[in-house]
Amino acid sequence: MFEKFLTGKTAIITGSNSGIGLGVAHRLAKAGADVVLNSFTDTDEDHQLAEKLADEYGVNVRYISADMSKGDQCRMLVEKAGACDILINNAGIQHVAAIPDFPSEKWDAIIAINLSSAFHTTAAALPVMREAGWGRIINIASAHGLTASPFKSAYVAAKHGIVGLSKVTGLETAREPITCNAICPGYVLTPLVESQIPDTMKKYDMDRDEVIEKVLLERQPSKEFATTDELGDTAVFLCSDAAAQITGTTISVDGGWTAL
Ligand code: NAD
Secondary structure: OOOOOOOOOEEEEOOOOOHHHHHHHHHHHHOOOEEEEEEOOOOHHHHHHHHHHHHHHOOOEEEEEOOOOOHHHHHHHHHHHOOOOEEEEOOOOOOOOOHHHOOHHHHHHHHHHHHHHHHHHHHHHHHHHHHHOOEEEEEEOOHHHOOOOOOOHHHHHHHHHHHHHHHHHHHHOOOOOEEEEEEEEOOEOOHHHHOOHHHHHHHHOOOHHHHHHHHHHHHOOOOOOEOHHHHHHHHHHHHOHHHOOOOOOEEEEOOOHHHO
């Protein structure tokens, strides 16, 4: 869809060396955008991933290491990129525990990476977008930005927060050719979700398939995971002219979860 219409645009995608971020990077690169990949790991594999993506789609792809738990590094990412037409705030982590047992350092880390990072990158990106006269900010929230589950206090709070931030950003840019929206995925089988499976198997004495069907996809009426390609294509759509009047809102890609 929309072959190469993003040629000449630069997309920064936080947390994009795996999962949804990488899926979005593939689809934006396929649509012609130059891409800045990010994580905090700075490994040879990270740089090779950038080369591979550049070769596959014939666009410029750079990897910039920056720790999204630190406000100054979030801002530095945008500065180092030198251009930012499209900002995808995607970096995220998870921790599952009841509130009295929830380690406060995990709460702080989730709020910093899943929420505050988007404030810092947006603050740094908006002047760059205004100078360029065009911009798209897409925050990867979650069905947990619209609904809650027990034991995910920090995650649910951060995701509700990023939906709120998307609304405010949409309002502050409403008279400009800049939009900001949140994509709210249901479950997507990425490393973040994979890492929850072994503990859940132990907790409920279930095998992997049972955990997927009865726990993970319990609230996803389609009984299918959303895919990283589908999320990438949703982001590409939000970058298109057809989406120019879509701002300050959420788009669910959740197999019907939030209809329940
Ligand atoms: P993932 O673990 O595959 O990817 C997370 C990314 O964040 C990785 O690239 C990782 O390097 C990066 N990251 C983590 N901490 C970082 C830090 N301090 N600095 C920079 N980068 C950091 O997980 P995913 O499932 O692809 O998650 C991506 C986003 O999608 C998250 O915000 C997550 O909450 C959201 N999401 C995921 C699902 C799902 O089912 N997988 C559902 C809804 C929302």
